[in-house]
Amino acid sequence: MTFTVAIDGPAAAGKGTLSRAVAAHFGFAHLDTGALYRAVGVKGGDPVEAARSLAPEDLARDDLRTLEAGQAASRVAVIPEVRQALLEFQRAFARRAGGAVLDGRDIGTVICPEAEVKLFVTASPEVRAHRRWLEVGGDEGKVLAEVRERDARDMNRADAPLKPAADAVILDTSALSIEEAVARAITLIAAARG
Numbered sequence: 732m733t734f735t736v737a738i739d740g741p742a743a744a745g746k747g748t749l750s751r752a753v754a755a756h757f758g759f760a761h762l763d764t765g766a767l768y769r770a771v772g773v774k775g776g777d778p779v780e781a782a783r784s785l786a787p788e789d790l791a792r793d794d795l796r797t798l799e800a801g802q803a804a805s806r807v808a809v810i811p812e813v814r815q816a817l818l819e820f821q822r823a824f825a826r827r828a829g830g831a832v833l834d835g836r837d838i839g840t841v842i843c844p845e846a847e848v849k850l851f852v853t854a855s856p857e858v859r860a861h862r863r864w865l866e867v868g869g870d871e872g873k874v875l876a877e878v879r880e881r882d883a884r885d886m887n888r889a890d891a892p893l894k895p896a897a898d899a900v901i902l903d904t905s906a907l908s909i910e911e912a913v914a915r916a917i918t919l920i921a922a923a924r925g
């Protein structure tokens with residue numbers, strides 16, 4: 732059985748937590764596609780070469796979740812050859828037996844337009860920055876500026892810009908607890924599985 736859940740949305744909208752919870756609930760495999768771009772961004776050297784030669788140890792680095800890695804990821808993510816190099820791995824993951832959840836920016840629009848369920852998870856920039864600040868600490872104003880900068884770059888790039896697929900369900904988590912957001916996602920997915 733193949734069954735793909737595509738979860739897209741801007742930085743720090745809660746996609747990761749939601750995706751992990753949904754994958755655990757249904758027993759699906761989960762791929763955090765942002766980690767691929769983060770790993771390319773922090774690897775250094777030629778980003779296209781880094782994307783083509785990405786290895787499991789690159790994804791096991793412990794500095795992938797930093798603000799700097801997020802910025803580096805969004806800079807390499809505008810390069811079409813980098814996106815192309817990461818495409819087949821993501822598509823194959825999506826169609827693996829047993830079901831898969833992929834979270835990112837272009838899963839419902841480019842990677843898996845045929846996904847059985849597409850969610851676009853969002854929240855206001857202030858709410859997202861606050862959540863990210865709880866994770867990384869430091870100056871909250873700087874975290875908000877970083878979130879806005881990354882949103883602008885992700886939404887305005889020419890190749891696979893961040894936007895909801897026409898048939899995506901929008902889940903605004905600004906006023907939802909993680910439990911409420913997970914419950915809504917589970918209801919939608921259970922309905923689609925029939």
Ligand code: C5P
Pocket residue numbers: 742743764765766768769801804805806808834835836837838881885
């Ligand atoms: O989701 P995360 O914050 O880890 O993603 C880091 C960056 O990687 C994003 O800001 C975006 O530029 C890029 N990305 C992307 N397409 C994806 C996932 C992430 O362009 N599917």
